[in-house]
Amino acid sequence: MAKQKGSVKAKGTVDGNLNFYKTIAWGYLARLIPGVDAKRFREDPAFEGSRKSARRFGEGNIMCSIIYRFVPQKRRFRHLFKQVRTIAIVCLKHDMSKADVFNAIYTFLEQEKRISLTREQFDVLLASFEQELAERLNEPKEEKVKKSKNKLELIVTAPLQQEDNEFLALHMDDYDWKVSFEGTFPDDYQVPLFLLQHVA
Structure with missing residues (x-):
């Protein structure tokens, strides 16, 4: 700076990428904006671990949103979705199958008495959850054009x-x-x- x-x-x-700004402690400063452009993030082997982590985060987020629909509004609280997402991401990090991850999420919500599905209903819907996950992961993503x-x-x-x-x-x-x-x-x-x- x-x-x-x-x-x-x-x-x-x-x-x-040239940013001018003011801080209380230091006054007026200038810096190059840190970060990596999207193309380098997608292609550089140095970011392989970050790409895997981003995929796990996205996949875990979708898995949680699929099951979270069955949590009644009255039983939701502020950090519940974050807890469920963390469980999903940890399971994905340990290379668990999609069915096992959904099962872990369901088990947590059932133990917390938050979900309205019974075990039988969950077992019947599990295949549709996996199908929806696959469809949502394969949706085409728009390239975001960053305006200068x-x-x-x-x-x-x-x-x-x-x-x-x-x-x-x-x-x-x-x-x-x-x-x-x-x-x-x-x-x-x-x-x-x-x-x-x-x-x-």
Whole structure:
């Protein structure tokens, strides 16, 4: 993280990964946004473990949602779904079959007296649960197009110098930006005309 210096500070994100922000402790900072792009996550062998973990999480989430429908509203509480999902993910991590995972979820909910299904009903529905899981896992997923956020809020804390004016006039066309003036300015200070369209 780099500290922003000078009389013009910025908040916002530009060029997709350059982020300007303000913290209480450190003031105005700049950084590259951390993270991995989706293509690298999908293809790089270094992320194989993360991909497996993400698949388990998604699969466990779907399995829980299938069975959770049979938990009456009155018997639900705030963290019940999370508990059930955790059971599913742990079971999947231990390479249990789908039927065994559904069974573990059902057993937990039955012991907690939360589910409205009897064991016989569950056994009859188990094949349909597995079929629904397979269908939902095979649904085509839309590729999310990440929009480049080129929005900036500039905070001017002292009168702008000639080079600041030139930079703002010539090099900010690619960005959606607003400017605000904070601080003490001389009584005779005049805001450059080109900035008036960007005043917040």
